[in-house]
Amino acid sequence: MPVPAYAFLMLSGALFTMGAIGFMVRRNPLVVFMCVELMLNAVNLAFAAMSRFLNSLDGVVFAFLVITVAAAEVVVGIAIIVQVYRAGRQMDVDELDLMKE
Amino acid sequence: MDILAPLVLLAPLVGFLINALVGRSLPRRMVGWIGAGSIGLAFVFALLILGQQLGGQRLDQTYFTWWSSGDFNVPFNLYVDRLSTLMILVITGVGFLIHVYSIGYMAEDPGYSRFFAYMNLFVFSMLLLVLSGNLVWLIIGWAAVGLSSYLLIGFWFERTSAVLAARKAFVMNTIGDVGMVFAAFLIFLNLRVLDYQSLFDRVHQLPKGGTIITAICLLPPVGAVAKSAQLPLHTWLPDAMEGPTPVSALIHAATMVTAGVYLVARMHLLYDWAPAAAATVAVIGGVTAFYAATIGTAQVDIKRILAYSTMSQIGYMFLAVGIGAYTAGMFHFMTHAFFKALLFLAAGNVIHAFHDDQDIRNMGNLRAGLPITFWTFLIGTLSITGFPIVTAGFWSKDEIIRAALSASGGEFFLGILALITAGLTAFYMFRLFFIAFGWEWLSRDERHLHEAGMLQTLPIIILAAGAVIGGYIPVASFLSPVFGHATDVGTLAFWGLAALTVAAAAVGFFLAYLLYARRPELAVAWRTRLRPIHTLVEHKYYVDELYDLVIVRPALAVARFLDDVVETRVIDGAVNAVAAFVVLEAREFRLIETGRVRSYALVTLGGAVGIVLIVAWYLGYLPWKVGA
Numbered sequence: 001m002p003v004p005a006y007a008f009l010m011l012s013g014a015l016f017t018m019g020a021i022g023f024m025v026r027r028n029p030l031v032v033f034m035c036v037e038l039m040l041n042a043v044n045l046a047f048a049a050m051s052r053f054l055n056s057l058d059g060v061v062f063a064f065l066v067i068t069v070a071a072a073e074v075v076v077g078i079a080i081i082v083q084v085y086r087a088g089r090q091m092d093v094d095e096l097d098l099m100k101e
Numbered sequence: 102m103d104i105l106a107p108l109v110l111l112a113p114l115v116g117f118l119i120n121a122l123v124g125r126s127l128p129r130r131m132v133g134w135i136g137a138g139s140i141g142l143a144f145v146f147a148l149l150i151l152g153q154q155l156g157g158q159r160l161d162q163t164y165f166t167w168w169s170s171g172d173f174n175v176p177f178n179l180y181v182d183r184l185s186t187l188m189i190l191v192i193t194g195v196g197f198l199i200h201v202y203s204i205g206y207m208a209e210d211p212g213y214s215r216f217f218a219y220m221n222l223f224v225f226s227m228l229l230l231v232l233s234g235n236l237v238w239l240i241i242g243w244a245a246v247g248l249s250s251y252l253l254i255g256f257w258f259e260r261t262s263a264v265l266a267a268r269k270a271f272v273m274n275t276i277g278d279v280g281m282v283f284a285a286f287l288i289f290l291n292l293r294v295l296d297y298q299s300l301f302d303r304v305h306q307l308p309k310g311g312t313i314i315t316a317i318c319l320l321p322p323v324g325a326v327a328k329s330a331q332l333p334l335h336t337w338l339p340d341a342m343e344g345p346t347p348v349s350a351l352i353h354a355a356t357m358v359t360a361g362v363y364l365v366a367r368m369h370l371l372y373d374w375a376p377a378a379a380a381t382v383a384v385i386g387g388v389t390a391f392y393a394a395t396i397g398t399a400q401v402d403i404k405r406i407l408a409y410s411t412m413s414q415i416g417y418m419f420l421a422v423g424i425g426a427y428t429a430g431m432f433h434f435m436t437h438a439f440f441k442a443l444l445f446l447a448a449g450n451v452i453h454a455f456h457d458d459q460d461i462r463n464m465g466n467l468r469a470g471l472p473i474t475f476w477t478f479l480i481g482t483l484s485i486t487g488f489p490i491v492t493a494g495f496w497s498k499d500e501i502i503r504a505a506l507s508a509s510g511g512e513f514f515l516g517i518l519a520l521i522t523a524g525l526t527a528f529y530m531f532r533l534f535f536i537a538f539g540w541e542w543l544s545r546d547e548r549h550l551h552e553a554g555m556l557q558t559l560p561i562i563i564l565a566a567g568a569v570i571g572g573y574i575p576v577a578s579f580l581s582p583v584f585g586h587a588t589d590v591g592t593l594a595f596w597g598l599a600a601l602t603v604a605a606a607a608v609g610f611f612l613a614y615l616l617y618a619r620r621p622e623l624a625v626a627w628r629t630r631l632r633p634i635h636t637l638v639e640h641k642y643y644v645d646e647l648y649d650l651v652i653v654r655p656a657l658a659v660a661r662f663l664d665d666v667v668e669t670r671v672i673d674g675a676v677n678a679v680a681a682f683v684v685l686e687a688r689e690f691r692l693i694e695t696g697r698v699r700s701y702a703l704v705t706l707g708g709a710v711g712i713v714l715i716v717a718w719y720l721g722y723l724p725w726k727v728g729a
Contacts, residue, residue, distance in 0.1 A: 020706055023702050093697075
């Protein structure tokens with residue numbers, strides 16, 4: 001029995017919501033980062049599923065693009081987190097509020 | 102392709118580049134000879150051009166297109182005819198002698214290479230001005246000449262007076278440059294041409310004596326008047342004597358100041374077509390000649406007297422080209438270049454001998470001390486006063502006065518004025534000569550005067566030869582292909598008028614002889630009797646003071662008002678008000694910027710959800726319909 005399209009979309013939506021909530025409630029920057037990845041991959045899942053159901057490669061291409069961006073973002077983001085950790089700052093996103101300066 | 106004309110231009114340019122870029126690390130001797138040699142080389146090329154011109158036709162060669170846009174084309178073309186040939190011969194020939202003189206004169210100066218670099222730059226600009234075949238390059242040369250004149254007047258920049266004089270000259274010249282540019286605008290608007298050849302071909306499309314052609318012809322004289330130090334833009338020339346003496350000789354006597362005369366002669370087809378504008382030029386010239394001559398009678402600075410005499414002689418040339426006697430004007434330009442360069446260079450020797458004292462009352466007994474300078478200066482003085490037959494000045498000046506007097510109408514009065522000026526010229530030149538070069542000691546202690554070295558006397562001797570035999574050069578027939586044949590008045594009228602001018606000069610001479618050589622006490626008595634006139638003339642008719650009162654002070658007052666009130670209150674006030682307003686209004690919005698990532702994320706998510714809802718509503722996926 002084929003899996004209906006809305007099942008994938010609901011899974012994607014659930015993953016995205018988990019990522020978004022995690023992003024807002026967690027304070028450890030590493031966890032926040034993983035939540036971002038979760039959201040991105042939720043979107044990727046939706047792209048891949050719709051690509052399959054619409055018999056078009058456009059969605060897959062988008063998914064590849066998102067994976068590339070996510071990889072680049074991880075490199076930069078982890079580097080910043082490591083630097084912040086080395087600088088002896090507390091690992092708490094609420095304390096890292098230098099952006100308002 | 103003819104390469105002689107560009108070579109004439111290139112030689113001084115190369116000299117300038119060498120001296121400007123590496124001059125300071127070269128030995129002094131070499132710097133001087135590069136400076137003079139490049140001009141000498143240009144003179145050789147100019148002689149070759151002369152040979153070409155004697156045999157052939159004029160050349161108008163385009164070398165490259167500078168820029169082009171639609172029907173607006175600016176080529177780089179050089180226009181070589183007999184008029185420009187005469188000009189470049191004088192510029193490079195007299196220029197070369199003055200450069201050689203400078204090697205000796207400037208020997209002690211710390212800015213040796215700078216001096217020669219500027220001088221070469223000047224010669225280059227002047228040649229560009231003369232050789233250019235279109236209005237754009239004419240204006241470029243015109244402005245570059247003004248620039249190098251500025252640099253050279255302010256050469257001794259540690260003297261405040263020199264800097265002020267340079268600035269004054271530059272401002273005055275810039276007024277003239279603006280006139281030139283507007284003339285070029287008008288010509289292009291009405292005739293769609295910029296190069297001389299098409300301009301001369303098309304000028305007859307305009308109505309003769311009409312408003313447009315008169316306006317076109319009245320604007321270049323604004324430039325010419327400024328550059329040639331004619332009324333009313335003349336006040337910079339006497340101040341320009343702050344520059345080194347060779348500069349005064351080259352730029353402010355022999356070449357640059359005659360650029361205005363050249364301009365009118367070059368555009369003679371236009372002036373023939375606009376009689377009103379030509380008459381204006383003639384009146385300016387005649388009046389300036391007289392005006393400057395009167396001032397010359399009361400000055401005591403040797404270089405300033407020569408400066409006023411330059412103004413006066415250029416007034417003659419303006420008069421000549423204004424009444425259509427172009428050949429006479431150019432003839433006088435050539436002889437004037439000889440004797441005025443000679444007078445200035447000789448004056449330079451005298452000034453050196455008296456340790457930079459320029460007051461003629463402190464000079465004297467020069468025949469024994471500086472014999473070569475003495476005799477050559479005498480020749481120059483005779484030439485400028487028009488001593489009959491043997492001097493060049495006689496032939497050229499007589500030509501102008503004759504042309505003015507034989508014309509009917511208003512020119513006749515200008516001719517009379519020129520005749521009186523001839524008498525005045527003799528008076529002030531011999532006054533200078535008798536006081537400065539007189540037989541007696543007029544100063545207190547004994548000074549050991551030394552004649553200048555060979556480098557400074559040889560050029561003067563050559564110039565003196567030019568001031569004598571220059572009158573026999575057949576300039577009129579040489580220039581006849583350019584201007585057409587000069588009207589011949591006949592030998593009888595010639596000798597009659599010559600007698601008149603000589604008589605006028607003789608009166609001036611005897612008056613000077615009586616007052617300054619025979620009975621000096623008489624001069625004092627006369628001065629007291631003519632006190633008001635003397636004071637007026639001595640202060641140059643208070644023109645400087647008038648300009649100060651009418652132009653400089655109001656301009657300064659306006660500037661001060663703008664600085665104190667408009668700048669601080671209006672402009673700064675407006676800027677500060679905007680800034681204060683932004684600060685005030687931003688107070689509330691600043692609170693949004695918490696710096697917390699999570700609150701930003703919440704706002705972003707809210708925004709994203711909002712967008713999705715709006716799109717969904719618009720597409721009809723929500724229970725409410727668009728527009729319902």
